[in-house]
Amino acid sequence: MIKKIxxxxxxxxxxxxxxxxxxxxxxxxxxxxxxxxxxxxDYKTETFQRAPFKVRMAPAVLxxxxxxxxxxxxxxxxxxxxxxxxxxxxKLLSEKARVAVVLNPKTKADLQFxxxxxxxxxxxxxxxKAKMEQTARQQQESDLSPAVDNFNENLSGVYGWxxxxxxxGNFEDAIQVNSDLKxxxxxxxxxxxxxxxxxxxxxxxxxNKSMTMVDEWKNKAKIQIEDISQKESSGVRSTGxxxxxxxxxxxxxxxxxxxxxxFQKNKDNLDFQAQQLSRQKIEDTKQILENAQSDYNxxxxxxxxxxxxxxxxxxxxxxxxxxISPEINSDSLKNLWNEDKDSGDDRENPKIxxxxxxxxxxxxxxxxxxxxxxxQEKQNQQEQKNSED
Amino acid sequence: MSGLKGKKLEKQFLDAYDxxxxxxxxxxxxRVNSRAIAQDLTSETFVKTxxxxxxxxxxxxxxxxxxxxxxxxIIDYYRSKAKTxxxxxxxxxxxxxxxxxxxxxxxxxxxxxxxxxxxxxxPHDYKQILIHRYIDELDIVEIKEITGKSITNIYTIIHRGLxxxxxxxxxx
Numbered sequence: 001m002i003k004k005i006x007x008x009x010x011x012x013x014x015x016x017x018x019x020x021x022x023x024x025x026x027x028x029x030x031x032x033x034x035x036x037x038x039x040x041x042d043y044k045t046e047t048f049q050r051a052p053f054k055v056r057m058a059p060a061v062l063x064x065x066x067x068x069x070x071x072x073x074x075x076x077x078x079x080x081x082x083x084x085x086x087x088x089x090x091k092l093l094s095e096k097a098r099v100a101v102v103l104n105p106k107t108k109a110d111l112q113f114x115x116x117x118x119x120x121x122x123x124x125x126x127x128x129k130a131k132m133e134q135t136a137r138q139q140q141e142s143d144l145s146p147a148v149d150n151f152n153e154n155l156s157g158v159y160g161w162x163x164x165x166x167x168x169g170n171f172e173d174a175i176q177v178n179s180d181l182k183x184x185x186x187x188x189x190x191x192x193x194x195x196x197x198x199x200x201x202x203x204x205x206x207x208n209k210s211m212t213m214v215d216e217w218k219n220k221a222k223i224q225i226e227d228i229s230q231k232e233s234s235g236v237r238s239t240g241x242x243x244x245x246x247x248x249x250x251x252x253x254x255x256x257x258x259x260x261x262x263f264q265k266n267k268d269n270l271d272f273q274a275q276q277l278s279r280q281k282i283e284d285t286k287q288i289l290e291n292a293q294s295d296y297n298x299x300x301x302x303x304x305x306x307x308x309x310x311x312x313x314x315x316x317x318x319x320x321x322x323x324i325s326p327e328i329n330s331d332s333l334k335n336l337w338n339e340d341k342d343s344g345d346d347r348e349n350p351k352i353x354x355x356x357x358x359x360x361x362x363x364x365x366x367x368x369x370x371x372x373x374x375x376q377e378k379q380n381q382q383e384q385k386n387s388e389d
Numbered sequence: 390m391s392g393l394k395g396k397k398l399e400k401q402f403l404d405a406y407d408x409x410x411x412x413x414x415x416x417x418x419x420r421v422n423s424r425a426i427a428q429d430l431t432s433e434t435f436v437k438t439x440x441x442x443x444x445x446x447x448x449x450x451x452x453x454x455x456x457x458x459x460x461x462x463i464i465d466y467y468r469s470k471a472k473t474x475x476x477x478x479x480x481x482x483x484x485x486x487x488x489x490x491x492x493x494x495x496x497x498x499x500x501x502x503x504x505x506x507x508x509x510x511x512p513h514d515y516k517q518i519l520i521h522r523y524i525d526e527l528d529i530v531e532i533k534e535i536t537g538k539s540i541t542n543i544y545t546i547i548h549r550g551l552x553x554x555x556x557x558x559x560x561x
Contacts, residue, residue, distance in 0.1 A: 007554040010504040011523035017415040023428055024410050031406060031435055040395040040443045076444075101436055104429045 023103060030101035037097035038075050082126045084143030092150050099157075109161030109177070112154040116184045119151040120324060123188060127195035137197055141206040144192075148210035151188060155181060155217045162224060171232050172251065176316045178221040178228075183320035185218035190335070225316075229309055241301035248308035249292050255315040256285055262322050270322075281318055285311055402439055405451035410435070412525055413459050419520050420463050422509065430466065434459040453534040456525070460517065460535060467513070507557040514538075515550040522547055 078087035165174035296304035418427035
């Protein structure tokens with residue numbers, strides 16, 4: 001028989017909670033860095049009175065130091081800065097420091113994806129502004145360079161998380177994260193292609209290497225999605241499709257509902273054509289779902305499973321498009337969706353290998369071909385517009 | 390504020406981290422029953438505290454301030470869970486088990502598990518205040534500063550909370 005318990009004493013026992021030393025140490029390191037990057041107001045007064053080199057420093061360096069040391073106000077002011085502006089590097093620094101103090105891998109990846117989306121918005125704003133101000137192409141690339149590097153850094157973090165999800169067998173979430181990544185990379189490419197004159201993958205282009213890396217992340221994500229689908233199918237094949245097929249249909253049905261909600265939430269941000277495209281896509285997916293259910297009802301469980309699996313894959317991409325697509329025009333959105341459909345070819349000839357090999361042999365890579373296609377399309381559109389005017 | 394004060398503030402903040410981070414993490418873990426979420430909340434607690442301090446805000450007592458920030462983040466976390474229609478019971482079930490402390494005897498061990506289970510079933514504010522009082526070892530005035538409740542109310546909650554725990558444990 002359990003003796004009479006005194007809750008107070010037992011509650012105090014809960015104090016003997018195992019300490020998470022490793023986490024606390026890592027967090028402290030992150031915070032030290034964060035505090036240095038986001039110093040307290042008026043830190044600079046003391047530092048500049050003592051700085052022995054202030055007179056001899058080059059103006060640019062001095063400005064940089066003032067900016068870094070001038071405290072929370074400057075960091076806050078930097079949040080709206082665009083590539084090329086004085087405070088932009090501080091913005092990137094403070095974001096990095098912010099990410100560094102987050103140790104939970106999922107939260108970190110979510111934060112990194114938020115940074116990815118920020119870079120996309122910034123790129124659009126920056127390029128529109130540069131067009132108005134008629135900034136030279138070379139200057140635009142030079143200004144964009146740190147932003148593209150940061151974009152790649154954050155994509156890398158998100159990809160790492162997607163890989164973890166795949167290894168844990170969390171296939172649906174892994175597909176969603178990879179779809180988000182692929183779409184974000186694709187949209188970023190489109191924005192730069194739409195707005196920068198000339199080939200951004202040219203060897204002489206300052207952002208050539210960085211944009212090639214964006215393309216590589218996009219392809220890696222594409223390959224991951226296919227790989228996960230194949231893994232899932234072979235896993236189910238060994239145990240039988242009947243149960244899995246109905247579960248997959250149910251999961252696809254929930255996904256369709258989610259996409260409809262996201263569409264309703266974002267539709268005012270989309271232009272008319274993009275709205276039509278999105279509505280059509282949703283109707284098409286509902287039809288596929290009905291077909292999958294009728295395959296199941298007629299006993300063709302494998303077909304039902306595969307249709308639902310493909311549907312979830314496509315819906316993951318649609319979710320990502322709806323959330324990121326207001327940043328690009330409808331024609332580019334259509335192109336991105338069509339690229340998505342034609343992903344089968346890439347399984348046999350992964351772009352990563354082709355890109356590396358063709359760089360060695362001096363051939364044009366697929367992104368360069370695509371870019372030329374886009375430039376041609378742009379020219380055609382411009383000609384059409386001119387003739388209408 | 391002179392520059393010297395800025396550096397002093399940095400030191401005070403990091404000293405506060407060294408003193409209270411473990412307790413904040415433990416508190417968060419007992420409240421949300423998930424190690425990963427507790428880590429996030431702890432990290433966020435300190436980041437937000439520094440943002441406040443670096444922006445010129447004054448913190449007279451780091452201990453109470455940190456618990457208050459942590460508590461607000463926990464409330465936000467529960468609100469976001471409620472929006473996604475996950476019941477709090479589900480959140481508790483989905484969480485990882487906390488490693489048991491060393492027990493004096495089997496009866497204490499069983500009681501530990503039992504208390505933890507019943508602590509989780511108490512109303513949020515009862516659970517919060519009991520944790521503050523007996524695990525965080527805050528005094529009543531500190532609990533008042535953190536929760537905004539009156540001293541009488543706090544004593545009442547402690548009394549009722551302990552009574553509920555004793556009854557639930559004895560019913561087992």
